[in-house]
Amino acid sequence: MATRPPNDLEDAAVSLTLAVIIASPSPLLLLDENLAVVGASDSFCEAFGIDRATVTGCALFGLGAGEWDVSQLRALLSAITAGTPQVVALEMELERPEIEARCLIITARLLAYEDIAQPRVLFAVADVTDARTNTKAKDAAIEHLGVLLNEVRHRVANSLQIISAVLLQNARRTMSAETRDHLKDAHNRVMAVATLERKLSESPNGGESVELRTYFTDLCKSIAASLISDNDHIALVVKGGGHVPSRVSVSLGLIVTELVINALKHAFPNGRVGRIEIGYQAHGPNWTLSVRDDGVGMPKELPLTRSGLGTSIVQALARQLEATVETVPAVPGTTVCIEHVQVALVSDHEPERAPAISPAEGLSSGERNASERSIANGCATLR
Template sequence: MTGRPLIELEDAALSLTMAVLKASPSPLLLLDGALGVVAASRSFCDAFDLDPATTADQSIFALGAGEWDVVQLRALLEATAAGAAEVDAYEMELKRRGRPTRQLIIRARSLIYQDLTQQRLLVAVADITDARAGEREKDAAIERVGVLLREVRHRVANSLQIISSVLLQNAKRTKSDETRGHLKDAHHRVMSVAALERQLSEAETGGEEDVELGAYFTRLCDSIAGSMIGEGDPISLVVTGGGVVASRISINLGLIVTELVINALKHAFPPGRPGKVTIAYQARGPNWTLSVSDDGVGMPPDRSLVTPGLGTSIVQALAKQLEATVEVGSAAPGVRVSIDHTQIALLGETDDAAPSGVALERPAA
């Protein structure tokens, strides 16, 4: 078999390798075992304003005005040459006098090839200066939006507080019992929304994006109790369970709790009757259940006597937004309203509650 001598083949392979490296569109350096530059791609020289004719045969740390002589980079490349480490993604700042600082990602590998006497390291450089600047601008924009949102929520909460005070004053002045009842209902709803806005504002000021439901429901019930339960009334509101949800979900859950608790306080307990309203939240993975139950007079045997009202419509609409269903059933005694969100069916689960769509209101006793 005839052919060119081995030395000529090796020279041709080396020449091809050097040509490919120099023509690479990505900034590349080929270093020897002493971290001297064997070759540099044209893109590397162009990116860092270096003369290709003088780049080779000098240490990487002598390139330019010595700006590559960074202590940590030197340690990482020396460890790579010794086979003790590999530079996967070292981020560094390249500082040059009179020029903007560049943010770089350095990757280095020791090459394994036929000539074991000639150690070579391949160094790849990626300039991420513009990407980092874009990230900083995005973060600053998000922070500005967050500040504006917190300011809006603070102002909304204050405005709602004023509106609720006006509603309560008008309720006290009116002579019509029906009008007074409607104004008080509006007052309770506005107060609940104001309490939610205040809590979300406080959470976001502390850098939180989620809401702890146990604490939120407790504050919400304290607000409702303060405006609807008299000092001598033997009625209590109890919160059990809890969990952490996104603030947008907590808004709907808080409004649902408000409607159901107000409804229970209005209809479940005749004057002087003691009782308890329990608000419970349980989550199992993506599935969750919110329930409001009371031990009051319960629903009438004939459901046709119950006329759906505004509260029913509000709860049904809010549950639909959460992709949940509303179930109304007996709490023996009293009534239990359950809001169920089921994303994954669990084995052994049964549904004994009344069908959704049943009116939540009960005729006052």
């Protein structure tokens, strides 16, 4: 059987390569070692206004009005023709007279031919102008919405502070002690939300998350300003902290407000000096919020099941956060713990692990009682 001469095989390979390039739906060029065009796809000529009759043999940097003569592109192709065989990409702006600039991704690769003395470079172009424009428009829209949201929050915070000031002013004017207490409670609840809105409007991340230590500290300053006449008399201290989503921080802030107000009302009678400590700890998805005072503690005759407005608010907010409220007397004073526990499920592809359990789960009755006694040192009830 006769064998074709090598030249016939080479010609057939080149002809097939050119046929594939010309028919390609993506803009392609086949360049020689001098970066002159050996073949061009119809899609390339149509996309960039190149005359197909004149493109073959023309230098790449001489195409059109010379818009392809870009220094970064020269450096890229020089590296390719020097023997860099891997795919290399370049993003560049193609500027043409009287035509909108296009954002292109240029990919070039040195092809492996048997006639190594005559290398070929495959030159591919992807137009990503619309994609980049859409991304920029989306980013601009997100930034604009963020600015508007912060402005709304700033205005809401101002309005809430005005409302809280009116409530506090009316509380000072009223002659009824009961009405005065209700107005002060309403004032502090409004200030809890106002403080959060102010913090969110100043947040550099657009209010997506809130740093709790700073938020609780600001909240305690606001409460102390309206309910504590002498800051040396009762101290409000914040410990621990972490970042939570803004929607969670609203509920946590309201819970802290209710518990701190509750402690200030009942824990320090007759000018008793004391301290209220707000703590927050998180381990993965699990977290604990506690408010503890070193006051007189709960009256023994007061049933643990007693529920006032503050208790109802805390219980409702805890349910929204899928958390539980621990109400156990402690010595000295009292503490309220709000705990969120999320048990992670073990998938079929993961090694079996011991399930997460609550401190008292799986214990004998004696061990459970001991555990509950230890919890009593950290968790107590609302008065």
